[in-house]
Amino acid sequence: MARIVFDLDGTLVHSAPDIRATANAVLTARGAAPLTMDETVSFIGSGAPVFVERMRAARALPEADAPDLLDAFLALYEDAHALTEPFPGVREALDALRGAGHRLAICTNKPEGPARALLAHLDLADPFDAVVGGDTLAVRKPDPAPLFAAAEALGTGPLAYVGDSETDAETAVAAAVPFLLFTGGYRKSPVTEIPHRAAFDSFDTLAALVGRHAGDPLVGARPAP
Ligand SMILES: O=C(O)COP(=O)(O)O
Ligand SMILES: [Mg+2]
Numbered sequence: 001m002a003r004i005v006f007d008l009d010g011t012l013v014h015s016a017p018d019i020r021a022t023a024n025a026v027l028t029a030r031g032a033a034p035l036t037m038d039e040t041v042s043f044i045g046s047g048a049p050v051f052v053e054r055m056r057a058a059r060a061l062p063e064a065d066a067p068d069l070l071d072a073f074l075a076l077y078e079d080a081h082a083l084t085e086p087f088p089g090v091r092e093a094l095d096a097l098r099g100a101g102h103r104l105a106i107c108t109n110k111p112e113g114p115a116r117a118l119l120a121h122l123d124l125a126d127p128f129d130a131v132v133g134g135d136t137l138a139v140r141k142p143d144p145a146p147l148f149a150a151a152e153a154l155g156t157g158p159l160a161y162v163g164d165s166e167t168d169a170e171t172a173v174a175a176a177v178p179f180l181l182f183t184g185g186y187r188k189s190p191v192t193e194i195p196h197r198a199a200f201d202s203f204d205t206l207a208a209l210v211g212r213h214a215g216d217p218l219v220g221a222r223p224a225p
Contacts, residue, residue: 002214007163008108010185017083047109047134089203144175
């Protein structure tokens with residue numbers, strides 16, 4: 001049986017509307033124009049501190065305000081899940097993978113608290129044996145350490161990483177783990193420019209892909225644990 005590690009935002013859940021609402025509450029309280037959905041999606045992927053810095057720069061807010069903006073964003077973020085839905089077929093795919101005996105974990109750049117709160121709110125926490133967030137370790141993706149931590153929490157066995165972004169692909173390459181790319185998320189580049197072992201646009205096909213690719217011969221800098 002395999003260990004399958006998942007990214008969260010843009011992979012399992014369409015969370016951009018909540019991230020946008022959180023950002024816009026912070027911006028409008030300071031008299032700045034709200035973010036569009038396209039801006040929001042383009043700022044997601046490298047964790048909350050980077051998101052907030054991109055938001056600050058886009059609205060030309062003073063650099064000195066950066067720590068306050070991040071604090072204000074994080075204070076609202078933990079409860080920001082009213083607008084977030086799993087992508088179609090996610091629940092069924094997770095149940096099928098668990099039913100087949102695979103072990104599942106999350107490796108996201110979303111902070112761990114908001115990630116756990118969101119999973120609980122959506123009743124999606126149960127399938128996962130571990131959650132590694134953007135602030136769980138001192139480093140976050142594309143450093144491979146969070147992916148290694150999530151994988152180690154699942155014990156041993158063939159491994160695959162499922163994600164939606166350039167950052168996820170870079171992490172998988174650095175960790176030498178086969179990468180399965182969900183093409184319906186928040187990537188910025190064409191699929192052909194993102195390294196991946198397999199790509200999919202519907203969660204109905206994920207279980208078959210995992211069967212085919214988990215534990216594929218590894219490529220990259222160093223072996224996964
Ligand atoms: O919080 C982010 O910027 C991205 O989160 P993700 O790693 O789950 O896509
Ligand atoms: Mg993502």
